[in-house]
Amino acid sequence: MRIARRLAAVPLLAVLALTGCSGQTSSSPSPESSPSAAEGFPVTVTDARGEVTFDTAPERIVSLSPSTTEMLFEIGAGEQVVAADEYSNYPEEAPTTDLSGFTPSVEAISGHEPDLVILARDAEDAAAQLEKIHIPVLVLPAAETLDDTYAQMRLLGEVTGHAQQADEAADEVQTRIEKVVSETEEAIGDVELSYYHELDTGMYSVTSDTFVGQVYSLFGLRNIADETEDTAGGYPQLSAEFIVEQDPDLIFLSYPGGQSNIDALAERPAFDQITAVQEGDVVELDADIASRWGPRVADFAEDVADAVVAATAEQ
Structure with missing residues (x-):
């Protein structure tokens, strides 16, 4: 498979947008001899570095991002x-292998004989090295909005x-989210709730400017982390005193540990004064689902909706 790249300075939304087909066909196998010569090729897309033209569909993909891996299987490219x-x-x-998506090893990747490697933006430095040995690369940034998720799919x-399968998959995720938001709004009415999302026991959190925070915003929830003086690029570390003072109605724990984490949180000094703790509205999330921007973001939205409806019913 041959690709051509034209670098372009483009904003994030443009990075994720699809562009029209262009490029010249190469001496790829004929449709009768290879499924890679799929209808619709060549195709040109725009990744985090610029335009990339694919003459044929890849047959051996190495995915170095969990969100991307989930998307590939969801759209039928597994x-x-x-x-x-x-x-x-x-x-x-x-x-799954022991390949690192953070510090990719060109030698280890090439051992899988890929005709496409998909990297996260944080690992972009490896792209040039892979292309030097004629391995095509696609670099995708982390999604900042739900629209970014649909665009990447x-x-x-x-x-x-x-x-076509990708269009259908993206539409299904969007429909599920819109449906659960609508149903939740109908169920809770004008009730306003606050929440605290905890990433680890160090009390790191997320603001509404992050992808995770924007999912919560769909339900009209007030994020207590937005009130901190230093939002630390969207991932502030909060103090116990601040959390107690903010008194969130809901607390979401986004790290593994089960009931033991919930019990440990309740035992922190003064945390028994927090409404969420008193009312039993401390919710453990699946850390993978709540941190990835793949198709399971709809599951995340549904988990949040369940917690919101349950907390509202108690009022």
Whole structure:
């Protein structure tokens, strides 16, 4: 598979947008001899570095981002994924390896003989090294909005030859989220709730400017982390005193530990004064689902909705 790249200075939304098809066909196998010569190619998309043209659909993909891996399987491109990074633990059939998505090893990646490697923006430095040995690369940034998620799913559909399935998958995720938001609004009425999202026991949190925070905002929840003096780029570390003073109605724990984490939080000094603790509205989230911008963001939204409706029913 041959690709051509034209670097362009583009804003984030443009980075994720699909562009029209362009480029010249190469001496790829004929449609009769290879499924990679799918209808709709060549195709041009825009990743985090510029335009990339694919003459054929990739047959051996290495995905080095858990969110990307989930998207690829969701859009029907799972059989093309030959390797995924160490944290790509979903779905079960994902070919998880010890490959690092943070510090990619060009030698280890090339051992899987990929005709496409998908990197996260944080690992962009490895892209040039891979391209020097003629391995095509796609660099995708972390989604900042739900629209970014839908756009990345569609972009991957274009690249892998699953455009229609990607459109359907993105539409389904969007429909699920819109449905649960609408149903929640109808169920809770004008009730206003505050929340605290805890990333770890160090009391790091997220503001409404983050992807996670924007999911909560869909339900009209007030984020106590927005009130801190230093929002630390969207991931502030809060103090126990601040959390107690803010008295959130809901607390979401986004790290593994189960009931033991909930019990430990309740035992922190003065935390028994917090409404969420008193009313039993401390919710453990699946840390992977709540931190990835893939198709399971709809599951995250539904988990938040369940907690909001339950807390409202107690009032």
